Amino acid sequence: MEIKVGIDIRDLRIAQTGAKTYLTELIKAWEAMPNASLVLIDNHLKVYRGNAKIFKIIEHIRFQWWKQIQLPYIAKQKGCTHLICTDFFVPYFKGRLQTIAVLHDAFFWESPEHYNSLWLRLFHFIGVPAAKKANLVLVPSHYAKQRILQYENFDPTKLVVVYEAAKKYDRIQTQVIAKNKAPYFLHIGVLEKRKNLPVLIKAFSIVLKKHPQYELVLAGNTPVKTQLNDAPAIKAAIQEAQLFEKVKLVGYVNSPAAARLYETAFAYVFPSLNEGFGLPLLEAFSFGLPVICSNNAALPEIAADAALLVNMNEANNIDNVNALAAAMIKLIEAEDLQKQLKEKGVARNNDFSWEQTASQIIEHIKNI
DSSP: OOOOEEEEOGGGGTOOHHHHHHHHHHHHHHHTSTTOOEEEEOOOSOOOOSOOHHHHHHHHHHHHHIIIIIHHHHHHHTTOSEEEESSSOOOSOOTTOEEEEEOOOSHHHHOGGGSOHHHHHHIIIIIHHHHHHSSEEEESOHHHHHHHHHHSOOOTTTEEEOOOOOOOOOOOOOOSSOTTSOOEEEEESOOBGGGOHHHHHHHHHHHHHHOTTOEEEEEOOOOSSTTTBOHHHHHHHHHHTTOTTTEEEEEOOOHHHHHHHHHHOSEEEEOOSOOSSOHHHHHHHHTTOOEEEESSTTHHHHHTTSSEEEOOOSTTOHHHHHHHHHHHHHHHHOHHHHHHHHHHHHHHHTTOOHHHHHHHHHHHHHTO
8 A cells, every 4th residue: 555644743842942943854754755746735824832721722622623624634635545743633533544653752641730721631532532532642752652651551662762863953063062052951941840959959059169161051942832931930940149240141052052952061951851862962072072971761761771870750859859969979070981972972872863753753654
């Protein structure tokens, strides 16, 4: 049977960070494959991003109308045999159309308090049943698969682990840290509560007592969803430690600016409490940065032995703060460790590629 794969790309207009990288890089890899039969399907209506309750409710209705009615109809009209949705939701009534859902993590189950109540209801009453009816469910790590199966009785044979890869940046070839520029630790990611950034700021304040020449750069936009937003706690931590000159909140950065930050950073710090995969790990590895990251969720699976792992079990835990500060100081003071982590990170990143991800997904589709 000839395979013609439809991809719902509506999410490209609203997705942030990892979700956007996943869909963008996957499409690029598929389009570069010989004989790939790919159909990009979009809804051209503008997505409402404001906070007015009535318009948010209308947007939820429009989203479900798209997913459950318009999307499968368009896919069939365009002759698609398979349909991939990378934003958790697939059509429930699909007829002969083979559907592939992508579940990036188990956050909806693990942290329901971080999500809008209406969105949660739609996820559990439409999204989950539709995903269970899908022919294939892609997950980015064995950790994510294990966590999802703890909460829902999916057919485990349908849940297939396919690793992601680092975003492909155009290298800026920026001159490495100029003499008049302070060395800095870097974190790039949306300012969500699970990113655990107040702990990083508190740990950094301890580091400064021994190494006052360092800075901390936090890049990333503020979440649209107020339940996820940790910006107030981050700013409060900066104010409490009086680190206005040492901690740089630079907001959203585009790809060239992100590449420049990676290229000139001293090290990358990733203290997240929960990740389904952890794309910034591989991005930092790809730029040859030594990495310090949490020893929990999917991060040790993806980092393997290429990062300095630190226990992070809850927000605002003083033991976590001290452990992270000790790891940062250790990295500063041990040049041999810096060199070792850089080499291991580059080698670990070579285990992942979007071409490999794309080809694995196609093979799984053929085996449905």
